[in-house]
Structures are given as structure tokens and as C-alpha cells.
Amino acid sequence: GAVVSQHPSRVICKSGTSVKIECRSLDFQATTMFWYRQFPKKSLMLMATSNEGSKATYEQGVEKDKFLINHASLTLSTLTVTSAHPEDSSFYICSARDYHNEQFFGPGTRLTVL
């Protein structure tokens, strides 16, 4: 099956710094990529949807200036958490949709903000 990777798998940063998370579709081109956030013992919450070459669409309540999404190519999307704070600590998961409308999920990135 199609593979989606995320890097890094885990990151620890200081409060106030910015962190970039990469999401790559390894063996297919992704028309659309999605970013989710998951807090402990909670379900995945969709944060934003991004299409290659255009601005991301953010879900209600998600700050676009805090969670910068860049989808520069059909195989790469990045999420940058700017000026991270402890409450941003979470499990961030991306997924990528192919031309057949199937959606594949990455392994997730564990962000801890001290």
C-alpha cells in the first residue's frame, strides 16, 4: 500500500520556539494533504486541509498564523508550529489523498513543548 512518512517522529522544544514537521507521500502523488492533532486519550481532530500550490483551509478554532502549512509539491507538506507553548504539546498526524481518492495516514509526530 501507499506510504506516508513524517519527520521527525518525536520532538522536544522550548516554549517560544518554532517547530517544523514534514509529511511526505513516498510512492504516490498527493492531491490533498490533511493535518490532524490528537491529545491524550482523545480522537483525531482535523486541523487543516491543504492542496498543492494553494493556501490551506483551516478548521474553525485553529489559528492559521500559529499553525503554518506549506504544501509546495505533490509529495510534501509541512506544518510549522510557531511560538510553541506547552498547550501545543500533542500528537500531530498527517494524511495524504491520492488521485483515486484513497487517504493514507502518516505515523505521527509527538511534540513536547517544555
Place this chain on the structure above:
Amino acid sequence: DAKTTQPPSMDCAEGRAANLPCNHSTISGNEYVYWYRQIHSQGPQYIIHGLKNNETNEMASLIITEDRKSSTLILPHATLRDTAVYYCIVRVADVLSSNNDMRFGAGTRLTVKP
């Protein structure tokens, strides 16, 4: 915003069949039923999906009622490694539809016991 209802938790004995129910009484005619599972600290894993016919693959079987208002995921011989949170999601198949993204409900936490 999830359109599905699942029991929060279930137990199953190892080697027995696990039957996970899902209610989706407001499902539309063009919406598929998808099942994913998430093992602790990993990204969601695709299991199976269907529109109205029952489906079977190497992982599981999906039984959809004739009125399509509910479905059951069957793991025929559950193992300890099947312990996970199982998510039932309804999703439009049309890429151009605004309801095409995957939105997760609370899911069912399945615990397979020895």
C-alpha cells in the same frame, strides 16, 4: 461533527471473533463506510471500506445493513495485537465534495484479552 456512533469500549477473548458495531443513521446514498484502527501512539491504519455490499479482506469483514444505517466490523480471530481504538467513518467518495475529508469520532477501544 462525526456522523457515527460507536460504543466507547469492548472486550474480546483472544481467538474469538470481535464484532464492532457502528451506527450511521444519517448516512447519505453517496457515502461510504470506512474503518480504521489506531494502535497506541501510531497513525491510523486502514482496515476496510464499503458502500452497501458486505466486504471482506485479509484483515476483516464489513457487514452493512440493508438500510445502510448501521454496520459491523468483524475481526474473525482476534489476537492480542488487535487491541486498538477502532474508528468508523462515513465519507463521500467524490473528491470534489466538501464532505470528502476523514473526520474521526470517539471510536471503540477494543481490548483483546488472553
